[in-house]
Amino acid sequence: MAAEGPIQQTLRVFESINAHFLAHPELLNTDGIFRISSGGRTHIDLVENIQNHKKIDWTQYSAYDLANALKYTLLQVKLLPATDVRVKSLVEKLESGNSQGAFLDFINSLDTNNNDREIAQILNIALDISRRTAIQQKYNRMTPLNLAVVWGPAIQDSLSMEPAGKDLHANVFFTMNLVNPAVEEAIEAGLAKVVPEVLELRQRTLADAEAAYQGATAMLKIAAPKMEALRMQEMELQKALAVHESMLEKGKLSRAEKKKLKNEIIPEYKKAIETLQKQLDNWKVEAKRHLKIMTGFEELFKLITGSCDRLVGMLGDRSADEALMNAAPVFTVQFDQQDAEQTHEQEEQAKMQEPASAERARL
Known part of the structure:
Protein backbone atom coordinates (compact mmCIF):
# COMPACT_ATOMS: atom_id res chain seq x y z
CA MET A 1 0.00 0.00 0.00
CA ALA A 2 1.38 3.39 -1.03
CA ALA A 3 2.35 5.72 1.78
CA GLU A 4 -0.20 8.40 2.59
CA GLY A 5 0.65 12.01 1.97
CA PRO A 6 -0.25 14.89 4.33
CA ILE A 7 -3.56 15.55 2.58
CA GLN A 8 -4.63 11.90 2.76
CA GLN A 9 -3.70 11.79 6.44
CA THR A 10 -5.65 14.98 7.08
CA LEU A 11 -8.70 13.55 5.32
CA ARG A 12 -8.52 10.38 7.41
CA VAL A 13 -8.43 12.41 10.63
CA PHE A 14 -11.43 14.45 9.49
CA GLU A 15 -13.38 11.35 8.42
CA SER A 16 -12.64 9.49 11.66
CA ILE A 17 -13.63 12.34 13.95
CA ASN A 18 -16.66 13.21 11.84
CA ALA A 19 -17.83 9.59 12.05
CA HIS A 20 -17.55 9.74 15.84
CA PHE A 21 -19.52 12.99 15.96
CA LEU A 22 -22.21 11.39 13.78
CA ALA A 23 -22.38 8.39 16.11
CA HIS A 24 -22.50 10.66 19.17
CA PRO A 25 -24.28 13.87 18.08
CA GLU A 26 -24.74 14.94 21.70
CA LEU A 27 -21.04 15.86 21.77
CA LEU A 28 -21.77 18.84 19.54
CA ASN A 29 -24.00 20.25 22.31
CA THR A 30 -20.88 20.86 24.43
CA ASP A 31 -20.64 24.48 25.53
CA GLY A 32 -18.01 26.39 23.56
CA ILE A 33 -16.97 23.43 21.42
CA PHE A 34 -14.35 24.47 18.81
CA ARG A 35 -13.78 27.70 20.77
CA ILE A 36 -12.48 26.32 24.07
CA SER A 37 -9.04 24.72 24.11
CA SER A 38 -8.79 21.12 25.27
CA GLY A 39 -5.54 21.88 27.12
CA GLY A 40 -2.39 19.80 27.00
CA ARG A 41 -1.59 17.69 23.96
CA THR A 42 -4.37 15.13 24.15
CA HIS A 43 -5.79 16.32 20.83
CA ILE A 44 -2.35 15.97 19.23
CA ASP A 45 -2.08 12.40 20.53
CA LEU A 46 -5.46 11.66 18.96
CA VAL A 47 -4.34 13.01 15.59
CA GLU A 48 -1.11 11.00 15.68
CA ASN A 49 -2.94 7.81 16.68
CA ILE A 50 -5.37 8.17 13.77
CA GLN A 51 -2.58 8.94 11.32
CA ASN A 52 -0.59 5.94 12.56
CA HIS A 53 -3.58 3.60 12.12
CA LYS A 54 -3.81 2.85 15.84
CA LYS A 55 -7.01 1.63 17.45
CA ILE A 56 -8.76 4.58 19.07
CA ASP A 57 -10.33 4.43 22.52
CA TRP A 58 -12.74 7.32 21.99
CA THR A 59 -13.75 7.33 25.65
CA GLN A 60 -10.36 8.86 26.44
CA TYR A 61 -11.12 12.03 24.47
CA SER A 62 -13.49 14.88 25.24
CA ALA A 63 -15.55 16.85 22.73
CA TYR A 64 -12.96 19.62 23.06
CA ASP A 65 -10.19 17.16 22.16
CA LEU A 66 -12.03 16.14 18.99
CA ALA A 67 -12.72 19.72 17.93
CA ASN A 68 -9.18 20.88 18.60
CA ALA A 69 -7.79 17.86 16.77
CA LEU A 70 -9.60 18.99 13.62
CA LYS A 71 -8.30 22.56 13.87
CA TYR A 72 -4.78 21.38 14.69
CA THR A 73 -4.73 18.98 11.74
CA LEU A 74 -5.85 21.65 9.29
CA LEU A 75 -3.21 24.08 10.53
CA GLN A 76 -0.49 21.48 9.97
CA VAL A 77 -1.16 20.96 6.26
CA LYS A 78 -0.92 23.04 3.10
CA LEU A 79 -3.84 21.96 0.97
CA LEU A 80 -2.90 24.21 -1.94
CA PRO A 81 -0.04 26.59 -2.74
CA ALA A 82 -0.52 30.35 -3.00
CA THR A 83 0.27 30.06 -6.71
CA ASP A 84 -2.78 27.88 -7.41
CA VAL A 85 -5.02 29.76 -9.83
CA ARG A 86 -8.16 28.85 -7.88
CA VAL A 87 -6.69 30.18 -4.64
CA LYS A 88 -5.72 33.40 -6.42
CA SER A 89 -9.21 33.70 -7.87
CA LEU A 90 -10.77 33.21 -4.44
CA VAL A 91 -8.55 35.90 -2.91
CA GLU A 92 -9.40 38.29 -5.74
CA LYS A 93 -13.13 37.72 -5.29
CA LEU A 94 -12.93 38.36 -1.57
CA GLU A 95 -10.87 41.53 -1.99
CA SER A 96 -13.10 42.85 -4.77
CA GLY A 97 -16.18 42.67 -2.57
CA ASN A 98 -17.82 40.23 -4.97
CA SER A 99 -17.65 37.43 -2.43
CA GLN A 100 -21.18 36.04 -2.33
CA GLY A 101 -20.91 32.27 -2.58
CA ALA A 102 -17.17 32.59 -3.19
CA PHE A 103 -16.05 29.89 -0.77
CA LEU A 104 -18.60 27.32 -1.92
CA ASP A 105 -17.79 28.13 -5.55
CA PHE A 106 -14.14 27.55 -4.74
CA ILE A 107 -14.86 24.10 -3.27
CA ASN A 108 -16.98 23.23 -6.30
CA SER A 109 -14.14 24.30 -8.59
CA LEU A 110 -11.82 21.65 -7.23
CA ASP A 111 -11.28 18.70 -9.54
CA THR A 112 -12.86 15.36 -8.69
CA ASN A 113 -9.65 13.37 -8.86
CA ASN A 114 -6.44 12.94 -6.92
CA ASN A 115 -5.66 15.42 -4.14
CA ASP A 116 -8.16 18.04 -5.30
CA ARG A 117 -11.08 15.73 -4.59
CA GLU A 118 -9.66 15.00 -1.15
CA ILE A 119 -9.22 18.72 -0.45
CA ALA A 120 -12.88 19.28 -1.30
CA GLN A 121 -13.85 16.43 1.05
CA ILE A 122 -11.84 17.95 3.92
CA LEU A 123 -13.44 21.37 3.50
CA ASN A 124 -16.93 19.93 3.09
CA ILE A 125 -16.55 17.87 6.28
CA ALA A 126 -15.48 21.03 8.13
CA LEU A 127 -18.59 22.83 6.86
CA ASP A 128 -20.87 19.89 7.60
CA ILE A 129 -19.65 19.57 11.19
CA SER A 130 -20.00 23.34 11.59
CA ARG A 131 -23.56 23.18 10.33
CA ARG A 132 -24.49 20.43 12.79
CA THR A 133 -22.79 22.39 15.56
CA ALA A 134 -24.64 25.61 14.71
CA ILE A 135 -27.97 23.78 14.88
CA GLN A 136 -27.30 23.21 18.59
CA GLN A 137 -26.22 26.79 19.30
CA LYS A 138 -28.85 27.05 22.03
CA TYR A 139 -26.72 24.62 24.02
CA ASN A 140 -23.17 25.16 22.74
CA ARG A 141 -23.40 28.92 22.03
CA MET A 142 -21.57 28.41 18.74
CA THR A 143 -23.29 30.47 16.06
CA PRO A 144 -22.18 30.41 12.41
CA LEU A 145 -20.24 33.61 13.14
CA ASN A 146 -18.44 32.06 16.12
CA LEU A 147 -17.60 28.97 14.08
CA ALA A 148 -16.32 31.10 11.20
CA VAL A 149 -13.99 32.92 13.59
CA VAL A 150 -12.60 29.53 14.61
CA TRP A 151 -12.33 27.97 11.15
CA GLY A 152 -11.47 31.06 9.10
CA PRO A 153 -7.78 31.42 10.05
CA ALA A 154 -7.14 27.67 9.75
CA ILE A 155 -8.76 27.52 6.31
CA GLN A 156 -6.91 30.64 5.18
CA ASP A 157 -3.57 29.22 6.28
CA SER A 158 -4.14 25.75 4.82
CA LEU A 159 -5.12 27.26 1.45
CA SER A 160 -2.14 29.66 1.47
CA MET A 161 -4.48 32.62 0.96
CA GLU A 162 -2.38 35.79 0.91
CA PRO A 163 -3.91 39.28 0.71
CA ALA A 164 -2.53 41.91 -1.63
CA GLY A 165 -1.00 43.77 1.29
CA LYS A 166 1.81 41.84 2.97
CA ASP A 167 1.87 43.63 6.33
CA LEU A 168 0.29 42.32 9.53
CA HIS A 169 -2.55 44.85 9.49
CA ALA A 170 -3.56 43.83 5.97
CA ASN A 171 -3.50 40.15 6.90
CA VAL A 172 -5.65 40.67 10.02
CA PHE A 173 -8.11 42.77 8.01
CA PHE A 174 -8.25 40.09 5.30
CA THR A 175 -8.98 37.35 7.83
CA MET A 176 -11.55 39.15 9.95
CA ASN A 177 -13.40 41.10 7.29
CA LEU A 178 -13.16 38.87 4.23
CA VAL A 179 -12.28 35.24 5.01
CA ASN A 180 -14.37 34.80 8.15
CA PRO A 181 -17.57 36.27 6.59
CA ALA A 182 -17.11 34.01 3.55
CA VAL A 183 -16.83 30.95 5.79
CA GLU A 184 -19.83 32.11 7.84
CA GLU A 185 -21.86 32.46 4.65
CA ALA A 186 -20.89 28.93 3.60
CA ILE A 187 -21.98 27.52 6.97
CA GLU A 188 -25.31 29.34 6.78
CA ALA A 189 -25.83 28.09 3.23
CA GLY A 190 -25.47 24.57 4.62
CA LEU A 191 -27.98 25.37 7.34
CA ALA A 192 -30.49 26.45 4.70
CA LYS A 193 -30.53 22.87 3.44
CA VAL A 194 -31.36 21.59 6.91
CA VAL A 195 -34.61 23.54 7.24
CA PRO A 196 -36.62 21.25 4.93
CA GLU A 197 -35.01 18.22 6.54
CA VAL A 198 -36.12 19.32 10.00
Whole structure:
Protein backbone atom coordinates (compact mmCIF):
# COMPACT_ATOMS: atom_id res chain seq x y z
CA MET A 1 0.00 0.00 0.00
CA ALA A 2 1.38 3.39 -1.03
CA ALA A 3 2.35 5.72 1.78
CA GLU A 4 -0.20 8.40 2.59
CA GLY A 5 0.65 12.01 1.97
CA PRO A 6 -0.25 14.89 4.33
CA ILE A 7 -3.56 15.55 2.58
CA GLN A 8 -4.63 11.90 2.76
CA GLN A 9 -3.70 11.79 6.44
CA THR A 10 -5.65 14.98 7.08
CA LEU A 11 -8.70 13.55 5.32
CA ARG A 12 -8.52 10.38 7.41
CA VAL A 13 -8.43 12.41 10.63
CA PHE A 14 -11.43 14.45 9.49
CA GLU A 15 -13.38 11.35 8.42
CA SER A 16 -12.64 9.49 11.66
CA ILE A 17 -13.63 12.34 13.95
CA ASN A 18 -16.66 13.21 11.84
CA ALA A 19 -17.83 9.59 12.05
CA HIS A 20 -17.55 9.74 15.84
CA PHE A 21 -19.52 12.99 15.96
CA LEU A 22 -22.21 11.39 13.78
CA ALA A 23 -22.38 8.39 16.11
CA HIS A 24 -22.50 10.66 19.17
CA PRO A 25 -24.28 13.87 18.08
CA GLU A 26 -24.74 14.94 21.70
CA LEU A 27 -21.04 15.86 21.77
CA LEU A 28 -21.77 18.84 19.54
CA ASN A 29 -24.00 20.25 22.31
CA THR A 30 -20.88 20.86 24.43
CA ASP A 31 -20.64 24.48 25.53
CA GLY A 32 -18.01 26.39 23.56
CA ILE A 33 -16.97 23.43 21.42
CA PHE A 34 -14.35 24.47 18.81
CA ARG A 35 -13.78 27.70 20.77
CA ILE A 36 -12.48 26.32 24.07
CA SER A 37 -9.04 24.72 24.11
CA SER A 38 -8.79 21.12 25.27
CA GLY A 39 -5.54 21.88 27.12
CA GLY A 40 -2.39 19.80 27.00
CA ARG A 41 -1.59 17.69 23.96
CA THR A 42 -4.37 15.13 24.15
CA HIS A 43 -5.79 16.32 20.83
CA ILE A 44 -2.35 15.97 19.23
CA ASP A 45 -2.08 12.40 20.53
CA LEU A 46 -5.46 11.66 18.96
CA VAL A 47 -4.34 13.01 15.59
CA GLU A 48 -1.11 11.00 15.68
CA ASN A 49 -2.94 7.81 16.68
CA ILE A 50 -5.37 8.17 13.77
CA GLN A 51 -2.58 8.94 11.32
CA ASN A 52 -0.59 5.94 12.56
CA HIS A 53 -3.58 3.60 12.12
CA LYS A 54 -3.81 2.85 15.84
CA LYS A 55 -7.01 1.63 17.45
CA ILE A 56 -8.76 4.58 19.07
CA ASP A 57 -10.33 4.43 22.52
CA TRP A 58 -12.74 7.32 21.99
CA THR A 59 -13.75 7.33 25.65
CA GLN A 60 -10.36 8.86 26.44
CA TYR A 61 -11.12 12.03 24.47
CA SER A 62 -13.49 14.88 25.24
CA ALA A 63 -15.55 16.85 22.73
CA TYR A 64 -12.96 19.62 23.06
CA ASP A 65 -10.19 17.16 22.16
CA LEU A 66 -12.03 16.14 18.99
CA ALA A 67 -12.72 19.72 17.93
CA ASN A 68 -9.18 20.88 18.60
CA ALA A 69 -7.79 17.86 16.77
CA LEU A 70 -9.60 18.99 13.62
CA LYS A 71 -8.30 22.56 13.87
CA TYR A 72 -4.78 21.38 14.69
CA THR A 73 -4.73 18.98 11.74
CA LEU A 74 -5.85 21.65 9.29
CA LEU A 75 -3.21 24.08 10.53
CA GLN A 76 -0.49 21.48 9.97
CA VAL A 77 -1.16 20.96 6.26
CA LYS A 78 -0.92 23.04 3.10
CA LEU A 79 -3.84 21.96 0.97
CA LEU A 80 -2.90 24.21 -1.94
CA PRO A 81 -0.04 26.59 -2.74
CA ALA A 82 -0.52 30.35 -3.00
CA THR A 83 0.27 30.06 -6.71
CA ASP A 84 -2.78 27.88 -7.41
CA VAL A 85 -5.02 29.76 -9.83
CA ARG A 86 -8.16 28.85 -7.88
CA VAL A 87 -6.69 30.18 -4.64
CA LYS A 88 -5.72 33.40 -6.42
CA SER A 89 -9.21 33.70 -7.87
CA LEU A 90 -10.77 33.21 -4.44
CA VAL A 91 -8.55 35.90 -2.91
CA GLU A 92 -9.40 38.29 -5.74
CA LYS A 93 -13.13 37.72 -5.29
CA LEU A 94 -12.93 38.36 -1.57
CA GLU A 95 -10.87 41.53 -1.99
CA SER A 96 -13.10 42.85 -4.77
CA GLY A 97 -16.18 42.67 -2.57
CA ASN A 98 -17.82 40.23 -4.97
CA SER A 99 -17.65 37.43 -2.43
CA GLN A 100 -21.18 36.04 -2.33
CA GLY A 101 -20.91 32.27 -2.58
CA ALA A 102 -17.17 32.59 -3.19
CA PHE A 103 -16.05 29.89 -0.77
CA LEU A 104 -18.60 27.32 -1.92
CA ASP A 105 -17.79 28.13 -5.55
CA PHE A 106 -14.14 27.55 -4.74
CA ILE A 107 -14.86 24.10 -3.27
CA ASN A 108 -16.98 23.23 -6.30
CA SER A 109 -14.14 24.30 -8.59
CA LEU A 110 -11.82 21.65 -7.23
CA ASP A 111 -11.28 18.70 -9.54
CA THR A 112 -12.86 15.36 -8.69
CA ASN A 113 -9.65 13.37 -8.86
CA ASN A 114 -6.44 12.94 -6.92
CA ASN A 115 -5.66 15.42 -4.14
CA ASP A 116 -8.16 18.04 -5.30
CA ARG A 117 -11.08 15.73 -4.59
CA GLU A 118 -9.66 15.00 -1.15
CA ILE A 119 -9.22 18.72 -0.45
CA ALA A 120 -12.88 19.28 -1.30
CA GLN A 121 -13.85 16.43 1.05
CA ILE A 122 -11.84 17.95 3.92
CA LEU A 123 -13.44 21.37 3.50
CA ASN A 124 -16.93 19.93 3.09
CA ILE A 125 -16.55 17.87 6.28
CA ALA A 126 -15.48 21.03 8.13
CA LEU A 127 -18.59 22.83 6.86
CA ASP A 128 -20.87 19.89 7.60
CA ILE A 129 -19.65 19.57 11.19
CA SER A 130 -20.00 23.34 11.59
CA ARG A 131 -23.56 23.18 10.33
CA ARG A 132 -24.49 20.43 12.79
CA THR A 133 -22.79 22.39 15.56
CA ALA A 134 -24.64 25.61 14.71
CA ILE A 135 -27.97 23.78 14.88
CA GLN A 136 -27.30 23.21 18.59
CA GLN A 137 -26.22 26.79 19.30
CA LYS A 138 -28.85 27.05 22.03
CA TYR A 139 -26.72 24.62 24.02
CA ASN A 140 -23.17 25.16 22.74
CA ARG A 141 -23.40 28.92 22.03
CA MET A 142 -21.57 28.41 18.74
CA THR A 143 -23.29 30.47 16.06
CA PRO A 144 -22.18 30.41 12.41
CA LEU A 145 -20.24 33.61 13.14
CA ASN A 146 -18.44 32.06 16.12
CA LEU A 147 -17.60 28.97 14.08
CA ALA A 148 -16.32 31.10 11.20
CA VAL A 149 -13.99 32.92 13.59
CA VAL A 150 -12.60 29.53 14.61
CA TRP A 151 -12.33 27.97 11.15
CA GLY A 152 -11.47 31.06 9.10
CA PRO A 153 -7.78 31.42 10.05
CA ALA A 154 -7.14 27.67 9.75
CA ILE A 155 -8.76 27.52 6.31
CA GLN A 156 -6.91 30.64 5.18
CA ASP A 157 -3.57 29.22 6.28
CA SER A 158 -4.14 25.75 4.82
CA LEU A 159 -5.12 27.26 1.45
CA SER A 160 -2.14 29.66 1.47
CA MET A 161 -4.48 32.62 0.96
CA GLU A 162 -2.38 35.79 0.91
CA PRO A 163 -3.91 39.28 0.71
CA ALA A 164 -2.53 41.91 -1.63
CA GLY A 165 -1.00 43.77 1.29
CA LYS A 166 1.81 41.84 2.97
CA ASP A 167 1.87 43.63 6.33
CA LEU A 168 0.29 42.32 9.53
CA HIS A 169 -2.55 44.85 9.49
CA ALA A 170 -3.56 43.83 5.97
CA ASN A 171 -3.50 40.15 6.90
CA VAL A 172 -5.65 40.67 10.02
CA PHE A 173 -8.11 42.77 8.01
CA PHE A 174 -8.25 40.09 5.30
CA THR A 175 -8.98 37.35 7.83
CA MET A 176 -11.55 39.15 9.95
CA ASN A 177 -13.40 41.10 7.29
CA LEU A 178 -13.16 38.87 4.23
CA VAL A 179 -12.28 35.24 5.01
CA ASN A 180 -14.37 34.80 8.15
CA PRO A 181 -17.57 36.27 6.59
CA ALA A 182 -17.11 34.01 3.55
CA VAL A 183 -16.83 30.95 5.79
CA GLU A 184 -19.83 32.11 7.84
CA GLU A 185 -21.86 32.46 4.65
CA ALA A 186 -20.89 28.93 3.60
CA ILE A 187 -21.98 27.52 6.97
CA GLU A 188 -25.31 29.34 6.78
CA ALA A 189 -25.83 28.09 3.23
CA GLY A 190 -25.47 24.57 4.62
CA LEU A 191 -27.98 25.37 7.34
CA ALA A 192 -30.49 26.45 4.70
CA LYS A 193 -30.53 22.87 3.44
CA VAL A 194 -31.36 21.59 6.91
CA VAL A 195 -34.61 23.54 7.24
CA PRO A 196 -36.62 21.25 4.93
CA GLU A 197 -35.01 18.22 6.54
CA VAL A 198 -36.12 19.32 10.00
CA LEU A 199 -39.59 20.17 8.75
CA GLU A 200 -39.93 16.74 7.23
CA LEU A 201 -38.58 15.09 10.36
CA ARG A 202 -41.11 16.91 12.51
CA GLN A 203 -43.95 15.92 10.20
CA ARG A 204 -43.13 12.22 9.92
CA THR A 205 -41.83 11.59 13.44
CA LEU A 206 -44.04 13.36 15.95
CA ALA A 207 -47.02 11.04 15.44
CA ASP A 208 -44.94 7.92 16.08
CA ALA A 209 -43.17 9.56 18.99
CA GLU A 210 -46.48 10.61 20.54
CA ALA A 211 -47.83 7.05 20.31
CA ALA A 212 -44.73 5.62 21.98
CA TYR A 213 -44.87 8.33 24.64
CA GLN A 214 -48.51 7.53 25.41
CA GLY A 215 -47.66 3.83 25.61
CA ALA A 216 -44.94 4.52 28.16
CA THR A 217 -47.31 6.73 30.16
CA ALA A 218 -49.97 4.01 30.24
CA MET A 219 -47.39 1.47 31.38
CA LEU A 220 -46.38 3.68 34.30
CA LYS A 221 -50.02 4.07 35.34
CA ILE A 222 -50.28 0.27 35.51
CA ALA A 223 -46.94 -0.13 37.26
CA ALA A 224 -47.61 2.17 40.22
CA PRO A 225 -50.60 0.29 41.76
CA LYS A 226 -49.10 -3.08 40.86
CA MET A 227 -45.88 -2.24 42.68
CA GLU A 228 -47.83 -1.01 45.70
CA ALA A 229 -49.86 -4.25 45.80
CA LEU A 230 -46.68 -6.32 45.68
CA ARG A 231 -45.20 -4.27 48.53
CA MET A 232 -48.31 -4.91 50.65
CA GLN A 233 -48.16 -8.64 49.95
CA GLU A 234 -44.50 -8.69 50.87
CA MET A 235 -45.23 -6.90 54.16
CA GLU A 236 -47.91 -9.46 55.04
CA LEU A 237 -45.56 -12.35 54.35
CA GLN A 238 -42.75 -10.68 56.32
CA LYS A 239 -45.08 -10.33 59.33
CA ALA A 240 -46.15 -13.97 59.06
CA LEU A 241 -42.53 -15.04 58.76
CA ALA A 242 -41.60 -13.06 61.87
CA VAL A 243 -44.41 -14.76 63.82
CA HIS A 244 -43.27 -18.24 62.81
CA GLU A 245 -39.62 -17.47 63.54
CA SER A 246 -40.65 -16.22 66.98
CA MET A 247 -42.65 -19.40 67.55
CA LEU A 248 -39.63 -21.47 66.59
CA GLU A 249 -37.43 -19.57 69.00
CA LYS A 250 -39.75 -19.10 71.98
CA GLY A 251 -42.82 -21.25 71.42
CA LYS A 252 -43.57 -24.43 73.31
CA LEU A 253 -43.62 -26.84 70.44
CA SER A 254 -42.99 -30.51 70.06
CA ARG A 255 -39.89 -31.70 68.30
CA ALA A 256 -41.94 -32.68 65.24
CA GLU A 257 -43.64 -29.25 65.13
CA LYS A 258 -40.28 -27.46 65.39
CA LYS A 259 -38.84 -29.63 62.65
CA LYS A 260 -41.76 -28.89 60.32
CA LEU A 261 -41.61 -25.19 61.15
CA LYS A 262 -37.87 -25.00 60.54
CA ASN A 263 -37.58 -27.22 57.49
CA GLU A 264 -40.87 -26.59 55.69
CA ILE A 265 -42.98 -23.64 56.75
CA ILE A 266 -40.32 -20.95 57.29
CA PRO A 267 -38.41 -21.82 54.05
CA GLU A 268 -41.71 -21.64 52.15
CA TYR A 269 -42.37 -18.15 53.51
CA LYS A 270 -38.86 -17.05 52.61
CA LYS A 271 -39.23 -18.46 49.11
CA ALA A 272 -42.57 -16.68 48.66
CA ILE A 273 -41.03 -13.41 49.85
CA GLU A 274 -38.11 -13.84 47.46
CA THR A 275 -40.51 -14.44 44.58
CA LEU A 276 -42.44 -11.28 45.43
CA GLN A 277 -39.23 -9.28 45.67
CA LYS A 278 -38.16 -10.48 42.22
CA GLN A 279 -41.52 -9.49 40.78
CA LEU A 280 -41.24 -6.09 42.44
CA ASP A 281 -37.71 -5.64 41.08
CA ASN A 282 -38.94 -6.51 37.58
CA TRP A 283 -41.67 -3.90 37.83
CA LYS A 284 -39.15 -1.34 39.04
CA VAL A 285 -36.92 -2.06 36.03
CA GLU A 286 -39.86 -1.74 33.65
CA ALA A 287 -41.02 1.47 35.32
CA LYS A 288 -37.55 2.99 35.03
CA ARG A 289 -37.29 1.91 31.40
CA HIS A 290 -40.59 3.51 30.48
CA LEU A 291 -39.79 6.61 32.48
CA LYS A 292 -36.58 6.86 30.46
CA ILE A 293 -38.61 6.44 27.26
CA MET A 294 -40.91 9.27 28.34
CA THR A 295 -37.98 11.52 29.18
CA GLY A 296 -36.28 10.66 25.91
CA PHE A 297 -39.33 11.52 23.85
CA GLU A 298 -39.81 14.76 25.76
CA GLU A 299 -36.27 15.71 24.74
CA LEU A 300 -36.99 14.54 21.19
CA PHE A 301 -40.03 16.81 20.97
CA LYS A 302 -37.90 19.74 22.10
CA LEU A 303 -35.13 18.85 19.65
CA ILE A 304 -37.43 18.54 16.66
CA THR A 305 -39.53 21.63 17.27
CA GLY A 306 -36.67 23.66 18.73
CA SER A 307 -34.28 22.92 15.86
CA CYS A 308 -36.92 23.77 13.29
CA ASP A 309 -37.91 26.99 15.03
CA ARG A 310 -34.30 28.10 15.48
CA LEU A 311 -33.37 27.39 11.88
CA VAL A 312 -36.42 29.06 10.41
CA GLY A 313 -35.79 32.02 12.70
CA MET A 314 -32.18 32.27 11.53
CA LEU A 315 -32.89 31.90 7.84
CA GLY A 316 -36.24 33.59 7.42
CA ASP A 317 -39.69 32.15 6.76
CA ARG A 318 -39.94 29.39 4.22
CA SER A 319 -42.99 27.60 2.93
CA ALA A 320 -43.26 24.13 4.43
CA ASP A 321 -44.54 22.81 1.10
CA GLU A 322 -41.62 24.37 -0.74
CA ALA A 323 -39.18 23.05 1.85
CA LEU A 324 -40.56 19.53 1.77
CA MET A 325 -40.23 19.37 -2.02
CA ASN A 326 -36.44 19.22 -1.64
CA ALA A 327 -36.33 17.40 1.66
CA ALA A 328 -33.57 14.85 2.16
CA PRO A 329 -33.37 13.27 5.63
CA VAL A 330 -30.26 13.91 7.68
CA PHE A 331 -31.56 13.16 11.13
CA THR A 332 -32.95 9.66 11.63
CA VAL A 333 -35.12 8.55 14.51
CA GLN A 334 -35.59 4.82 14.54
CA PHE A 335 -38.59 3.05 15.97
CA ASP A 336 -37.66 -0.30 14.45
CA GLN A 337 -37.41 -1.94 17.86
CA GLN A 338 -40.78 -0.72 19.05
CA ASP A 339 -42.72 -3.87 18.07
CA ALA A 340 -40.10 -6.14 19.59
CA GLU A 341 -40.11 -4.12 22.80
CA GLN A 342 -43.90 -4.23 23.00
CA THR A 343 -43.85 -8.03 22.60
CA HIS A 344 -41.21 -8.32 25.32
CA GLU A 345 -43.23 -6.00 27.52
CA GLN A 346 -46.39 -8.08 27.11
CA GLU A 347 -44.51 -11.26 28.00
CA GLU A 348 -43.02 -9.65 31.11
CA GLN A 349 -46.41 -8.31 32.20
CA ALA A 350 -47.93 -11.77 31.84
CA LYS A 351 -45.25 -13.17 34.13
CA MET A 352 -45.67 -10.37 36.65
CA GLN A 353 -49.42 -10.70 36.80
CA GLU A 354 -49.31 -14.29 38.03
CA PRO A 355 -50.93 -13.96 41.46
CA ALA A 356 -48.62 -14.23 44.40
CA SER A 357 -51.45 -16.11 46.11
CA ALA A 358 -50.20 -19.22 44.34
CA GLU A 359 -47.16 -19.09 46.57
CA ARG A 360 -49.20 -18.51 49.69
CA ALA A 361 -51.54 -21.37 48.78
CA ARG A 362 -48.61 -23.70 49.12
CA LEU A 363 -48.04 -22.66 52.74
